[in-house]
Amino acid sequence: MSTKPIVDEPLPLPQRWGEAELARLTAMVGQSSLFYWKGPQTAALLAEFRQHYALAHAFPCSSGSAALHVAIAALRLQPGDEVIVPAITDMGSVIGILYQQGVPVFADLEPHTYNLDPADVRRRITPKTRAIMAVHLAGNPCDLAALGALAKAHHLALIEDCAQAWGARWQGQPVGLHGDIACYSFNEFKHVSCGDGGIVATNDARLGTGLSKWGDKYYDRVAGGRDPEELAPNYRITEPQAAVATAQLTKLAAITAGRVWAGERLTAGLAGTPGLQLPAVRPGDTHSYWFYLLRLEPGRFKATRDEFAAALLAEGVACTPGYIPRPVYQYPVFQNHNFFGGRWPVRDFGVTAMDYRTVRCPVAEAILQDGVKLTVNEAMTEPYLAKVVAAVRQVASRWAK
Numbered sequence: 196m197s198t199k200p201i202v203d204e205p206l207p208l209p210q211r212w213g214e215a216e217l218a219r220l221t222a223m224v225g226q227s228s229l230f231y232w233k234g235p236q237t238a239a240l241l242a243e244f245r246q247h248y249a250l251a252h253a254f255p256c257s258s259g260s261a262a263l264h265v266a267i268a269a270l271r272l273q274p275g276d277e278v279i280v281p282a283i284t285d286m287g288s289v290i291g292i293l294y295q296q297g298v299p300v301f302a303d304l305e306p307h308t309y310n311l312d313p314a315d316v317r318r319r320i321t322p323k324t325r326a327i328m329a330v331h332l333a334g335n336p337c338d339l340a341a342l343g344a345l346a347k348a349h350h351l352a353l354i355e356d357c358a359q360a361w362g363a364r365w366q367g368q369p370v371g372l373h374g375d376i377a378c379y380s381f382n383e384f385k386h387v388s389c390g391d392g393g394i395v396a397t398n399d400a401r402l403g404t405g406l407s408k409w410g411d412k413y414y415d416r417v418a419g420g421r422d423p424e425e426l427a428p429n430y431r432i433t434e435p436q437a438a439v440a441t442a443q444l445t446k447l448a449a450i451t452a453g454r455v456w457a458g459e460r461l462t463a464g465l466a467g468t469p470g471l472q473l474p475a476v477r478p479g480d481t482h483s484y485w486f487y488l489l490r491l492e493p494g495r496f497k498a499t500r501d502e503f504a505a506a507l508l509a510e511g512v513a514c515t516p517g518y519i520p521r522p523v524y525q526y527p528v529f530q531n532h533n534f535f536g537g538r539w540p541v542r543d544f545g546v547t548a549m550d551y552r553t554v555r556c557p558v559a560e561a562i563l564q565d566g567v568k569l570t571v572n573e574a575m576t577e578p579y580l581a582k583v584v585a586a587v588r589q590v591a592s593r594w595a596k
């Protein structure tokens with residue numbers, strides 16, 4: 196045991212909010228209304244968003260989960276319709292599916308991108324499948340060519356969950372433009388944040404014209420009046436959220452550049468370390484590193500994954516063992532089918548036969564058992580990352596079999 200940790204300085208933290216946010220908030224308090232509809236901050240957010248994402252129809256809303264729920268609602272699922280989702284994601288990816296009486300169908304992942312495995316997605320398509328949700332995990336773009344081809348061949352919608360992938364590029368183009376509809380999050384922990392917020396957006400006019408209604412009680416703000424034809428929640432953004440989110444997006448290029456650089460620096464520094472499997476990025480793609488997940492090759496270390504992560508922490512490396520504790524289908528809410536007061540209407544009424552207790556996604560399960568998640572942020576410097584690399588290499592060689 197070394198006495199002094201190899202990473203002998205505190206984790207560098209970016210100053211996330213400052214003059215740009217303050218200027219927008221100051222302008223905002225002079226307004227006569229903080230309501231999003233026709234609000235200048237919300238209009239500015241839409242304009243700034245479109246600078247980065249060329250999507251004609253966009254609805255800024257209260258969270259990434261709200262954005263995903265609006266996307267699902269806009270597809271007008273029938274009870275029991277299935278949406279294929281990855282086994283590792285945020286609850287926000289599946290909440291809206293369940294509230295719309297749809298059925299999340301979990302598919303397994305590719306072992307090194309940690310994203311949907313198109314071959315497994317294909318196996319899970321049934322006559323009830325309506326959509327595939329491509330979650331760009333940690334900021335690494337999914338195989339959108341393969342998933343898009345599957346969606347096309349089976350007449351499915353392709354939803355892109357870009358919550359973790361601000362700034363990421365699939366084959367040179369920003370994520371969110373290839374699928375039918377895209378969702379983004381501004382929650383506290385994402386690349387850019389206003390505390391909580393989200394955007395759902397599309398270039399498909401058939402989906403796009405309804406987005407604001409699906410997130411605003413199905414009120415028609417354009418024509419005016421209240422005569423809702425559908426059941427829809429209130430997921431409106433507010434002007435304070437929009438003001439901060441707009442300022443944040445003006446920094447997106449710099450934040451992304453810092454994270455891409457840091458992630459690639461880790462891969463370059465750790466490449467070739469025996470027993471470590473580093474995240475794989477498809478040629479032509481840009482991973483925007485919301486976090487950096489590496490895997491320990493089974494049987495290569497004298498330590499368990501948790502001991503390995505503890506040793507990294509002792510050397511000053513900001514990390515956690517794994518990511519979410521278990522695949523989403525193993526959460527108690529799924530194991531007990533406890534969605535509506537202990538019941539699940541679509542199952543109770545025989546509309547679906549889904550039983551989450553029988554779902555298995557072995558690759559996802561393995562990733563969560565042997566993965567180690569390293570913190571990445573845009574404030575990390577070359578000297579800091581050099582120490583992180585040295586510490587990880589040192590721990591790996593100390594515990595090598």
Ligand SMILES: *Cc1c(COP(=O)(O)O)cnc(C)c1O
Pocket residue numbers: 258259260261284285286287288330356358359380381382391392393
């Ligand atoms: C954060 C996140 C969401 C949900 O976003 P919120 O703004 O927290 O509701 C959805 N999907 C993924 C993959 C996420 O990481």
